[in-house]
Amino acid sequence: MSNELQNIKNRFGIIGNFPALNRALEKAIQVAPTDISVLVIGESGVGKEFIPKIIHSESRRKHQPYIVVNCGAIPEGTIDSELFGHEKGAFTGATATRKGYFEVADGGTIFLDEVGELPLQTQVRLLRVLESGEFMKVGSSQVQKTNVRIVAATNVNMMKAIHDGRFREDLFYRLNTVQIDMPPLRDRKGDIHLLFRKFAIDFAEKYRMPELELDPSAVHYIENYTFPGNVRQLRNLVEQMTVVERNRNVTVEKLAEYIPMETHLPMVVNTPNTPKQNDFASEREIMYKILFDMRSDINDLKSLTSELIKNRGAGDLSNHEKSLINRIYTPESQQAVNPNSLLYFENNNGPVQTPTIISNPDDSYEDVEDIEVEEHQPESLSLQNNEKDLIIKALEKHKGRRNKAADELGISQRTLYRKIKQYNLEE
16 A cells, blocks of 8 residues: 555545555545546445545645535525525525625635535536536626536436436536545445444543444454445444443444344435335236226126026027127137136236136137127227226216325325326316
């Protein structure tokens, strides 16, 4: 390890020797003397905030302002004003002219944390700053110049955000001139015990208590835990145990009380504007209901046909009864819907059953061919038509009250409104 890298670790209190961590720090040191834009990628809690600090401290701008902006914490309606400033009277409450961060940080560095949360309108303004160094205050027509170094960070999957239309592709490539990836803690198993000891010493000094120590079994346990919250979670764990636990020797049993191994917490990754799982579940529920209603109707029709043929004979059938038979048995191929024969198809929640068509069923009747039946349009088995009919019936039953109709159908009101619009059922 180079002396420069070790000095950086000592100065910023960075613990660990994992190769991917060292590579990230080395890249930060290499790009620091330039004005190139940097994008730091990594999960929440991995320590992305150290990279822009290192870049600023090792650059020619180190004596100029360094400003941190959490893009996800600023309301969408005010973020343009925060970043670029505003003129007096530009909007309600703008009682005086205000400088934005890009004007205040002129000559220095701006760290845009959670840049993936920026609104699209603000992304356009930011792109102009990156390309020409120009911006305008909210409510002003005067173009101003700024000379800032931009370092951004995000835990959002940027390619997915671009695909979903939530982030501009041209802005991504302007920010991502150099990409620095911070590894998650679960990949740095050899560093976990070192970090634990570092935090134990720090909190023992802060709270004036003896420091915690892990026994060998506890060391093995903690090194194999996934730490979905990464370094931040480990730090909070050590602080909590330092204050709460009286026994300074931490056993594996005691450690398991705080971080049970069987707990599978989701990784802390922001995915804004993603569809809710409840909507997909509601779609499946209404499809299942239609399929099972269809199966029930087919069973009833077949049962009725069988009874009529056995008890009365084919020659005594009325036209209506003949039409019911025609729905089940087609004279051309004697194909029938067998409700006991089911075709499986997969979805996210496992297999779903739907009726299939089979030829020459065991309980078919040969004399059906000889029956002269009226031509009858087969009943539509379209999922779309049945879904539309169910929605119409539910709305009629509850006199147009959509909340009651949604409850009746077992779907969310949001899904019902979308279906009403889809089928042009709006009054």
